Amino acid sequence: MEPIRILLVDDHQLVRQGIASLLRTQPDLEVVGEAASGQEAIEKARELMPDVILMDIQMPGGDGITATGIIKAEMPSTKVLMLTVSEDNQDLFQAIKHGAQGYLLKNLPAERLFDSIREVYRGYAPISSRVAGRILSEVASAPEPPAGAPRQGLAALTAREREVLNLVGKGLTNREIARALYITENTVKIHLRNILEKLHLQNRVQAATYAQREGLIDPPEGAAGA
CATH class of the missing domain: 3.40.50.2300 (Response regulator)
Incomplete structure (x- = not known):
């Protein structure tokens, strides 16, 4: 190789x-x-x-x-x-x-x-964890999607996929996610690929912002009142 x-x-x-x-x-x-x-x-x-x-x-x-x-x-x-x-x-x-x-x-x-x-x-x-926090802080202040906008994507995720999405939103690498969930890196990649496909997202950054918008993870420290 x-x-x-x-x-x-x-x-x-x-x-x-x-x-x-x-x-x-x-x-x-x-x-x-x-x-x-x-x-x-x-x-x-x-x-x-x-x-x-x-x-x-x-x-x-x-x-x-x-x-x-x-x-x-x-x-x-x-x-x-x-x-x-x-x-x-x-x-x-x-x-x-x-x-x-x-x-x-x-x-x-x-x-x-x-x-x-x-x-x-x-x-x-x-992305670095501190950088992820900045992205999520920015997204947290973004307007909500219009009422009635389709939200079936989130419901389509399995419990494990939600766990992976949560950790992606916190800036963890695939290796770190694998260790946290006691699964292999290859399994993490498969879950992430499925997440992006189900949510119609293009990359990890969009997945992290989506996680914050949908309330899957807590806002970063200091976000409130920033």
């Missing part, structure tokens, strides 16, 4: 070197290139055609969000995973709007980073 080919994008060389050193400990992950700006990321992506790009946001010489939009327009099969210190709501939602498949904060453990790269490569949308 070929390793997942990764492009690192960050304007700090020490950060890139540190991440690259960590990734080299994983036989299924390969760093094929590095870039120090959004513009350089676009050029490197065109040249290297990586499977996954770890993208910072604020960088001189072109920001990561704009670069993500250009890369996704030209190379839709390339997955972009934001890796940043920014918890700003605007950065978060703009990144998703421009095509980012995941949004992680740089203070995450190395194992979570490894798992997230694998998840985004397989088509899932990993």
Whole structure:
């Protein structure tokens, strides 16, 4: 099996070197290139055609969000995973709007980073727990669907699927959900695929927002009165 080919994008060389050193400990992950700006990321992506790009946001010489939009327009099969210190709501939602498949904060453990790269490569949308909280807070204040709107999708979920959806909404990875429910990761993937199909959703982020809208999980701490 070929390793997942990764492009690192960050304007700090020490950060890139540190991440690259960590990734080299994983036989299924390969760093094929590095870039120090959004513009350089676009050029490197065109040249290297990586499977996954770890993208910072604020960088001189072109920001990561704009670069993500250009890369996704030209190379839709390339997955972009934001890796940043920014918890700003605007950065978060703009990144998703421009095509980012995941949004992680740089203070995450190395194992979570490894798992997230694998998840985004397989088509899932990993998000940090604190970022999930921000998404859910935003959705919690969104207007309710019109009266009489069809809600059969939620009723179609099994009890186990509701449990999985609950944990997805809290920002857990497939591995973490598997551990919490004492099932295999493959079973989690099957449940998530069924959830997305039944609810007519496209990705993990939409599933998380749906969970909050339907009251399946508690609002994040501090949401009330925010």
